[in-house]
Amino acid sequence: MDDIIGEALDRLINVEMRYASGVPRGIIHRLYDAARAEQGRPLTTLAVEAIMAAVKPGDRVLVVTGAGAPPYLPAGETDGPLGAVAIAHALDRGLGAKPVFLSEARNLGPIIATAEAAGLSCLPEELFAARPQAALCEALVLAPEDTMAQARDLIARHRPSMVIFVEKGAPNAQGKFHSITGMGRDRTLMASADHLHAAAVAAGVPTLGVGDGGNEVGFGRIPEAVAEIQEFGRECRCGCGGGVGTVVPADVLVVAAISNWAGYAIAAGLALASGRPEALHDLEVEADMLAACARAGAVDGLTGRQAKGVDGTTGATQLAIMTMIHNIVDNARRPLMRGF
Numbered sequence: 291m292d293d294i295i296g297e298a299l300d301r302l303i304n305v306e307m308r309y310a311s312g313v314p315r316g317i318i319h320r321l322y323d324a325a326r327a328e329q330g331r332p333l334t335t336l337a338v339e340a341i342m343a344a345v346k347p348g349d350r351v352l353v354v355t356g357a358g359a360p361p362y363l364p365a366g367e368t369d370g371p372l373g374a375v376a377i378a379h380a381l382d383r384g385l386g387a388k389p390v391f392l393s394e395a396r397n398l399g400p401i402i403a404t405a406e407a408a409g410l411s412c413l414p415e416e417l418f419a420a421r422p423q424a425a426l427c428e429a430l431v432l433a434p435e436d437t438m439a440q441a442r443d444l445i446a447r448h449r450p451s452m453v454i455f456v457e458k459g460a461p462n463a464q465g466k467f468h469s470i471t472g473m474g475r476d477r478t479l480m481a482s483a484d485h486l487h488a489a490a491v492a493a494g495v496p497t498l499g500v501g502d503g504g505n506e507v508g509f510g511r512i513p514e515a516v517a518e519i520q521e522f523g524r525e526c527r528c529g530c531g532g533g534v535g536t537v538v539p540a541d542v543l544v545v546a547a548i549s550n551w552a553g554y555a556i557a558a559g560l561a562l563a564s565g566r567p568e569a570l571h572d573l574e575v576e577a578d579m580l581a582a583c584a585r586a587g588a589v590d591g592l593t594g595r596q597a598k599g600v601d602g603t604t605g606a607t608q609l610a611i612m613t614m615i616h617n618i619v620d621n622a623r624r625p626l627m628r629g630f
Contacts, residue, residue: 291335291338292335293335295618296334296336297332298618299618300333300555303548304318304322304546306318306547308592308601308602309602312471312592314521317521318545321504321512321519324515324516325512325545328515333542333543333544334544335559337556338562338563340452340498340541340542341454341560344452344496345452346451347385349387349450349452350390350449351378351387351388351452352392352450352486353381353390353392354374354392354430354453354481355370355457355458356371356394356457356481357369357457357458358469358591359476360479365396365397365586365589366400366401368591369548369549369591370456370457371401371404372580372583372608373456373457373500373552375405375408376553376554376556376557376570377456377556377557378391378405378410378425379408380560380561380570384564384568384569385564387451388425388426390448391412392427392428392444393427393481394430394481395429397588399586400586400587401427403582403585404579404582407582407583408578411423411424412424412426430486431481432481432482433477433482434478437482441486441488442492444486444489445486453486454497454500455507455508456549456550457550458501458507459475459480459483459507460483460505460509460510461477461536462532462533462534463532463537468522468528468533469505470505470520470522472521472525473527473528474529474530483507484507484536484538487538487539487540496541497540497541499540499542500543501544501549502548502549503534504516505536507540508542509535509538510537510539511540511543513536516533516534523535548603554611554612555615557569557570558615558616558619562622567620572616573612573616576608576609576612590602
């Protein structure tokens with residue numbers, strides 16, 4: 291996928307639509323600009339190139355998602371699962387790879403429901419290994435269990451060609467997790483994505499991070515920018531003194547206004563790069579995915595409502611974004627000889 295298409299996709303997925311108060315706003319374009327300056331080229335293009343270089347047919351890819359914690363987000367947000375499933379669907383249909391979903395146990399219901407709405411059957415290990423159009427789902431243990439031991443085991447057992455984090459919170463320099471509004475989260479409720487990232491790096495496995503706030507895996511690439519741009523970037527509200535920005539980087543960081551949208555853009559790029567247009571799910575499937583995710587317990591991450599919305603945007607908005615993404619990639623495939 292060339293930089294022209296990557297530029298178009300990047301611009302589309304970074305249109306901010308946040309409420310007038312209650313959450314940091316006016317920051318997405320600044321976070322994107324910082325990530326773009328640090329990485330040099332359209333972020334979607336870089337993500338697609340990294341996946342195409344690393345992932346071969348039959349390879350396992352760990353896809354890590356699931357944001358939030360009880361009591362307000364007891365089964366996670368609708369932002370994260372759909373983007374993760376979009377990428378996993380593209381890995382399966384476009385590259386013949388084998389996606390393995392990882393999250394806290396409380397989040398697996400919405401992830402599985404979303405995957406199955408997209409046509410990815412979540413199966414036991416032996417069936418997953420034997421057939422396409424399938425995914426494996428595993429729960430990440432929580433502290434005080436040995437999270438580093440599990441991370442090393444996951445890398446050793448699956449031997450993934452890549453680890454992809456979509457809207458997955460990670461700790462700051464003090465080892466503390468935070469919401470985008472600066473509230474601290476109990477580490478015993480949050481999966482140790484930092485340990486999984488460290489295990490991947492130690493094994494030489496490339497990583498990709500997707501996020502929209504600065505507190506997700508990947509933003510450790512631009513910590514000073516997050517500290518400067520985010521409302522709670524330097525001083526959080528929990529008193530740890532570390533701010534909400536994570537120190538966990540990724541080989542490629544993709545910033546978007548809503549993390550799902552980045553997943554859709556990456557899937558679109560994989561559909562183009564693989565020559566398999568079916569790798570990008572269609573609008574009917576998108577609607578089914580969102581309905582299934584909410585029905586299984588995921589909530590809108592801004593309102594806390596169990597509804598067909600994502601970060602304060604409607605189901606219709608998700609279909610509109612997908613419509614434009616489809617138009618971008620369809621036109622990119624179709625040469626036009628204009629005779630006037």
